[in-house]
Amino acid sequence: NAGVTQTPKFRILKIGQSMTLQCTQDMNHNYMYWYRQDPGMGLKLIYYSVGAGITDKGEVPNGYNVSRSTTEDFPLRLELAAPSQTSVYFCASSYQRIAATNEKLFFGSGTQLSVL
Amino acid sequence: EDKVVQSPLSLVVHEGDTVTLNCSYEVTNFRSLLWYKQEKKAPTFLFMLTSSGIEKKSGRLSSILDKKELFSILNITATQTGDSAIYLCAVDVRGGANNLFFGTGTRLTVIP
Numbered sequence: 001n002a003g004v005t006q007t008p009k010f011r012i013l014k015i016g017q018s019m020t021l022q023c024t025q026d027m028n029h030n031y032m033y034w035y036r037q038d039p040g041m042g043l044k045l046i047y048y049s050v051g052a053g054i055t056d057k058g059e060v061p062n063g064y065n066v067s068r069s070t071t072e073d074f075p076l077r078l079e080l081a082a083p084s085q086t087s088v089y090f091c092a093s094s095y096q097r098i099a100a101t102n103e104k105l106f107f108g109s110g111t112q113l114s115v116l
Numbered sequence: 117e118d119k120v121v122q123s124p125l126s127l128v129v130h131e132g133d134t135v136t137l138n139c140s141y142e143v144t145n146f147r148s149l150l151w152y153k154q155e156k157k158a159p160t161f162l163f164m165l166t167s168s169g170i171e172k173k174s175g176r177l178s179s180i181l182d183k184k185e186l187f188s189i190l191n192i193t194a195t196q197t198g199d200s201a202i203y204l205c206a207v208d209v210r211g212g213a214n215n216l217f218f219g220t221g222t223r224l225t226v227i228p
Contacts, residue, residue: 004158035218042120042204042218043159090158104150105216107158 002026006091006108013081013115021076021111023091031094032074033058033105034066036087043090049074081115088112118143120207122219129226133195137222139205140187149188151179152204154221159204162190195226 004025013019025032030051035043045058049068063085065077074093078085091108119142129135139149148166152159163172165181165188172179176195181188192199202221209217 040125040220042220043206044218045216104161104164105159107160109157 004091004093004106004108006089006111008111009109010112011114013078013113015081015083015115017081018077018079019081021078021089021091021113023074023076023108024072025074025091025093025106026072027093027095027106028071029093029095029106030071031096032068033092033094034064034074034076035090035092036060036085037090037110038087046076046089078113083115086113086115118207118209118217120205120217120219122203122205122222124222125220126223127225129195129224131195131197131226131228133226134191134193135195135224137190137192137203137205137224138187139190139219141205141207141217142186143207143209143217145210146183147208147210149181150206150208150216151188151190152206154202154204155200162203192224195224197226197228200224200226 007022033048034046037043044060046064047066049055052071055066055068068074089111092105094105121140123138148164150164151162163179168183176193179190202223204221205219207217
């Protein structure tokens with residue numbers, strides 16, 4: 001099983017550029033999430049989705065956009081990249097909401113993004 | 117504001133040592149506490165704890181929750197170099213999907 005697949009693994013952007021981080025899962029999970037992890041910090045939720053066509057903001061949504069046109073895909077868009085967006089980005093998914101009936105989050109392998 | 121605090125931030129031990137990692141939390145509407153191990157890439161699930169005093173165990177790893185004092189510990193006995201990782205604690209709160217709050221993690225290094 002592929003699980004949660006993120007691309008690219010690494011990217012360097014110049015200030016003001018835009019890009020899309022791709023995330024796809026093949027587990028038919030309803031819930032998908034984007035987190036960022038800064039050095040020495042815990043994961044912070046950027047956006048999440050509870051199903052196709054439904055998205056909502058997390059703790060740190062500014063500077064990002066998402067869409068969920070299919071169950072499988074949940075891309076994260078960065079418009080006008082800023083140095084503060086230098087981070088490791090993780091996509092995750094779960095069938096039900098987190099920790100419902102011992103549900104777990106399945107994480108992708110991460111995208112290391114540097115904005116210079 | 118919901119908060120999850122882990123200690124120590126980092127720890128270096130020798131193989132064979134026993135370690136205890138701490139996670140304390142202040143959240144509204146606590147549902148459960150989760151431990152993840154993060155090596156070079158994605159976090160992987162270790163334990164979920166919902167009830168006080170019930171130890172979860174998997175091999176050399178064990179964890180317990182104290183809902184009165186609002187903390188959890190993760191124990192690793194007879195540590196091995198493969199245990200070197202960042203250990204993340206996360207707390208799930210009731211209501212919505214935006215409800216998993218992560219601590220900053222404890223970086224464990226096990227040296228031969």
